[in-house]
Amino acid sequence: MTTWSLNPIFESYLVVAVAAGVLLALLAVSPNFARIDPRRRWTLVSLRLALIGLVLLAMLRPTRVSSSSRPQTASLLVLIDSSRSMQLPNGSGGRSRWDAQKELLSASASLLAQLSKQFDLKLYSYDAELHRLNSNGSIPQLPDRPEGQQTDLGTTLAEAVGQELGRRLAAVIVLGDGTQTAVEPRVEVYEAARELARQGYPLYTIAFGPSGDAVQARDVAVDGIADHYTVFVKNEISIRASVRVRGYVNQELPLQLLLEDASGGREVAGSRTVTAREDGQLIDVAFPFAPTKPGQYKLTVSVAPQPGELVAQNNRQSAFLTVLDGGLRVLYLEGDPRPEQSFLRQSLDASPDIELDFQWIDARQRERWPVDLATTLAGSKYDAYILGDLDSMALGERGLARLVEEVDQGKGLMMLGGYHSFGPGGYGNTPLADPLPIAMSRLERQNFGESVRNDLHLPGPITMLPSRDHSITRLAAGENNAAVWASLPPLPGANKFSGIKDGAGVQVLARGNGSTPLLVSGEYGNGRVLAFAGDSTWRWWLHGRQAEHKKFWRQAVLWLVRREDLTQDDVSLKLERRRYPPGVRVAFQAAARTAAGDVIADASYQATLLTPDGKRIAIQVAREGDHGLGLIDPLTQPGDYTIQLTASREGKELGTARAEFMVVDQDLELSVAAADHDQMTRLALLTQEHGGGPIAPEQLAALLEQLGNRPERFDVEVESKWQLADTPLDAWLVLVIFTSILSIEWFLRKKWGLV
DSSP, rough: OOOEEEEOOOOOOOHHHHHHHHHHHHHHOOOOOOTOOOOHHHHOOHHHHHHHHHHHHHOOOEEEEEEEEEEEEEEEEEEOOOOOOGGGSEEEEEEEBBHHHHHHHTTTTHHHHHHHHHHHHEEEEEEEEEEOOOTSSSSOOSSSSSSSSOOOHHHHHHHHHHHHSSSSSEEEEEOOOOOOOSSOSSSOHHHHHHHHHHHHHOOOEEEOOOHHHHTSSSSEEEEOSSEEEEEEOOOEEEEEEEEEEEEEEEEEEEEEEEEEOOTTTTEEEEEEEEEEEEEEEEEEEEEEEEOOOEEEEEEEEEOOOOOOOOOGGGEEEEEEEEEEESSOOOOOOOOSOHHHHHHHHHHTTTSEEEEEEEEOOOGGGGGGOOOHHHHHHHOOOOOOEESSSOOOGGGHHHHHHHHHHHTTOOEEEEEOOOOOOOOOGGGGSSGGTTTTSSEOOOOOOOOOOOOOTTTTEEEEEOOOEEEOOTTTTSSTTHHHHHHHHHHEEEEEEEOOOOOOOOOOTTTEEEETTTTEEEEEEEETEEEEEEEEEEEEEEEHHTTHHHHHHHHHHHHHHHHHHTTTTTOOOOOEESSOEEOOOTTTTEEEEEEEEEETBBBOTTTTTEEEEETSSSOOOEEEEETTEEEEEEEEEOSSSSSEEEEEEEEEEETEEEEEEEEEEEOOOOOTTTOSOOOHHHHHHHHHTTGGGGGEEEOOGGGGGHHHHHHHHHHHGEEEEEEEEETTTTTTHHHHHHHHHHHHHHHHHHHHHHHHOOO
């Protein structure tokens, strides 16, 4: 089909008409042919008219558009699964999926050879990557066993289709078990199929292997274990796991918790027996465990492989355990949820070696007082106790007597200021009156609902300053300490102590406005005691003095438990997880903090990776904000790895840290024994409106014959366009004709004596 059209310059016929009028007008006034005969005159006029016509033709730019139908060779793509999961049985007969796949291709060899004459036939194998197979019109020789470590169906399908960009596809045929095992696929499986549907191409899938219900009929899988645990020495921790049981109903399955230390020594830390009462039951298991020595350990929950299990890699799962030495546990009892408790908890929680338990005893529920602390205090698991604005009636004689016993045995106790603390809280007539280093009268009671007694409380502002050099009040070195204290916001109020005891070890550590005791220390039995009249150090935090707030409260707790020497900087190494599949990049964060928990922003880090085979590899740690960020290239070797980190500042070492992680020794392909027929079906149905769909292996021959019988759908319309002077040949031709006519006209005029 051919069509002609005009495309005038400037897209305007008016411009062409004006040009024609001007040229014709010029022809009318010149030249003067009075001296020649009419024949010669008309010859010259004709030449001028030819020139004008040629100019107008060039300005109109005639265009011819023609279209024709031409056959185009389409591509036919066949993708063959070459991952290790194809080694698994295809059915009950024992034949592997790989053998079944090869037999199907061999039976279809003649049809594929015929189609290779009609289509551009391209055969690929796929696992984690796409591999082109040189077919040459026949089925290539495939290996005896597939060895692909992962299956990335989405990425390989997208890559195969992407190589056909600009060409037509007759169809894409994918053979395999449909199980996606790639750890980090670049293209999501369904996105690849949706792209085929957007382009209007059919996808056919052929699934091999039994579905999940058939292949997983007999299997025991351990899962659900956290990848890392942290616990203080001698504290109990519960290692929880879940066991999925298929095919072993009413059978006893023994489980073990194995503990492995850094030297490789192993011991059984716990044993359990589980019995599934129904098929597919998920059983939760807990192993209580109290480590006796600090260090780094590896925990493994395992069940022995059972008869008839096809996959045993999932019968065990491991995690890492960090047992800390010198960790502290503090119980904070508060009667009024005031701002002080919130900021105090934040400051103590910033110390990694202090574990704070908070309990609010609501004063609005006084009818239930005293509360029973027997369970809370059982086992002497706390190293120190903090009492907030809590009336003595909340704990009762028995609870307070229990606290006195704890202090006498070496635990620390600190009471904070408040409307119902010290004497106003009725503690002058309780067992706790003896350990506290301040004097309290039995008449100092502040009853609930009454106005605040001015004789028991000091109005603010109160400037708090240390009265002696002490580890608790040492917020800065040397002479700078007093200046730091003086710069802190004053307290808006405090409790008024009736007097200070004269007992051994009693010291006033800080005073308000120069003379009023605010912080008093003492000793009772084997324990230490602090009485702090203030309840508003939270104002330090709001005024940007978080560092001082954290340091003060940390040092107070450390003094209570006789560990005031634990003020060194802390270096930490944080991993997002401790179990990684092969081929994943491992990232970690490094940080250095002061004893108060503040980040040391200008710290530098050096890191080394210890591999399972004993190699040491340097790791570059880049600065990212206040922290360090390290990246380890993807690791493929299974086993346990260790990162050793050293932090320094201005050439001085701040500390070290280490963290273990594992690259899981699991066969991602063989650990998932079931074929995913549903996924193969859903992928093909995404292209259903274009003819695609799932087919059974025995339907492949019919599909290939059907594709060979519809070549007409691949004819394409080819359009060609010609425009005058649009090509160099046309432009030169117009120029030659134009100059030739001018030359002839000039020659004739000269010959006839007109010039």
